[in-house]
Amino acid sequence: MTDCEIAVVGGGIAGASIASALVEHLAAGAVCVLEMEDSPGYHTTGRSAALFSKTYGPAPVRALSRASEHFFKHPPDGFSDYPLLAPRGMLVTARQDQEDALSRMVEELAPSEHVQVITEPQARQLCPLLRxxxxxxxxWDDHAQDIDVHALHQGFLRRVRACGGSLWCNAEVTAIARDGHGWQIETTAGDVRAGLIVNxxxxWADEIARLAGAVPVGLRPLRRSAAIIRAPAGIDLSAMRMVIDVEEQFYLKPEAGTLLISPADETLSEPCDAQPDELDIALSVDRIERAFELRxxxxxxxxxxxxxxxxxxxPVAGFDPEIDGFFWLAGQGGYGIQTAPALGQLAAALVLGHPPASDFTDNGVIETDFSPGRLSRAM
Ligand SMILES: Cc1cc2nc3c(=O)[nH]c(=O)nc-3n(C[C@H](O)[C@H](O)[C@H](O)COP(=O)(O)OP(=O)(O)OC[C@H]3O[C@@H](n4cnc5c(N)ncnc54)[C@H](O)[C@@H]3O)c2cc1C
Structure with missing residues (x-):
């Protein structure tokens, strides 16, 4: 039996970011990250489109993204050998039948965000492939950037280890029981006793909650597919921007000399090792061929x-309202990478009972927006 103060279940970007923020304030050995896979980026963290956009998502998510920007641009010394962000830019398109959706988006984002309505010739300069x-x-959102997800994730995990935290891989949590004032956690790599669990x-966060006797928050895992295709010859991809449909019916993004495409599907799924569906990939190809001059x-x-x-x-970040010592960090949807620096810091502050940092409030981050208590829950 290994003892620690805080056991973080899950070594993806969420678990890595909160663990990295916690270890700065705690003694060596206090934080232990439990990850069921060989590699902590195996699931959603390793499968993203790697975009940072302050215009993407509902208002509390946009606030977290704004609050994360400083970390992305100025990570702590030694955090990463490479820049975490690279310029990209994002073009949102609307067909005639989608113009109202674009107007609503403009209204919601103006005037605070760095977006502007542009003409078709301007759009085709940013993406010459546009049909x-x-x-x-x-x-046009000129602030959207590419994230080096691997560098961010590894940077967090390196900090965890450097400050005396530990990462257990191949450690699937299979049972959780109360142990006095804390928890006894059974994993496939051995048992852990911890004062507090971060979920x-x-x-799988609702499954972990059930193991601990907590009421689920009603997580809906939605499968999204992506594919890589060759770029047509003669196109300068380094100057090309990401293009996304205003109703998120597709997106296309230059990716290391190729093109990443997605039908932006959202199919309800069990928690699992998600695999792409042939029909979704075919749908993606169809939508991309309609919108762009490419076969x-x-x-x-x-x-x-x-x-x-x-x-x-x-996202959900906060102590469970009914179960002592059980903290939620879940529901990051399609924004978990771009919000990880701020959300990890905010969640760690809530765990430790510290006041929120001033850049959270300056950027409009309100901690109650993320509280699990705001959700109506059912077993
Ligand atoms: C196609 C796609 C595109 C995306 N694009 C973007 C984007 O451009 N920008 C952005 O910010 N976000 C994007 N996202 C979303 C982002 O990837 C997620 O929000 C984020 O990765 C979620 O991180 P996580 O740590 O919560 O989940 P995960 O990475 O899935 O980590 C959870 C971990 O918990 C572990 N675990 C589960 N059960 C147990 C157990 N019983 N015991 C031990 N360990 C367990 C799992 O093995 C897993 O490693 C995208 C997602 C997809 C699928």
Whole structure:
């Protein structure tokens, strides 16, 4: 039996970010991250589109993204050998039948965000592949950036180890029981006794809650597929921007000399090792060929991942209202990478009972927006 103060269940970006923020304030050996896979980025964290956009998601998510930007641009010394962000830019397209959706988006984002409505010729300069006449309105977000997800995730985990925390891989949590004032946790790599559990188990977070006797928050893991295709010859991908449909029916993003495409599907799934569905990939190809001047001859690679949401689409970070010593960090949906620096810090402050940092409040982060108590829950 290993003793620690805090056991974090899940070594994805959520578990890694909170553990990295916690170890700074606690003694060596206090934090232990339990991950069921060989590799902590195996599930959703390793399957994202790696985009940072302050215009994406509901208002509390946008606040977290704004509050994360400083960390991305100025990570602590030694955090990563590479920049965490690289310029990209995001073009939102609307067909004639989607113009109202674009107007609503403009209204919601203006005036605080760095977005502007542009013309079709301007849009085609940003993405020469765009099919002429396909879309009628365009919104340009010049602040969207690519995230080096691997560098971010590994940076967090390196800090955990450097400050005396531990990461157990192949350690699936199979049972959780109260042990005096704390918890006894059975894992496939041995048992752990901890004062407090952080539930950062991604799509499995409701299952971990059930093991601990907590009421689930109603997580809905939604499968999203993506594929890599070859770019047409003669296109300068380094200057090309990401393009996303205003109603998220597809997106296309340059990716290391190729193109990443997705039908932006959201199919309800059990927590699992998600696999892409052939129909979703075919749908993706169809939508991409309609919107862009390109023929998809071959899929080079494809994958799927689970984006897990609660009812209001806002992440859950806070102590369970009924079960002592059980902390939730779940429901990051499609924003878990870009919000990880701020959400990890906020969650750690809540665990430790510290006041929120001033850059949270300055950026409009309100901790009660994330409280599990806001959700109506059922066993
Ligand atoms: C196609 C796609 C595109 C995306 N694009 C973006 C994007 O551009 N920008 C962005 O910010 N976000 C994006 N996301 C969302 C982002 O990837 C997620 O929000 C984020 O990765 C969630 O991180 P997590 O740590 O909660 O989950 P995970 O990475 O799934 O981590 C949870 C971990 O818990 C572990 N676990 C589960 N059960 C147990 C157990 N019983 N015992 C021990 N360990 C357990 C799992 O093995 C897993 O490693 C995208 C997601 C997908 C699928």
């Amino acid at each position: 002429r006449g396909y879309a009628t309105r365009f919104l 950062a188990a991604g799509a 998809v001859r071959r899929i080079e690679r494809k994958w799927a991942g689970l984006r897990s949401f609660v009812a209001d689409g806002v």
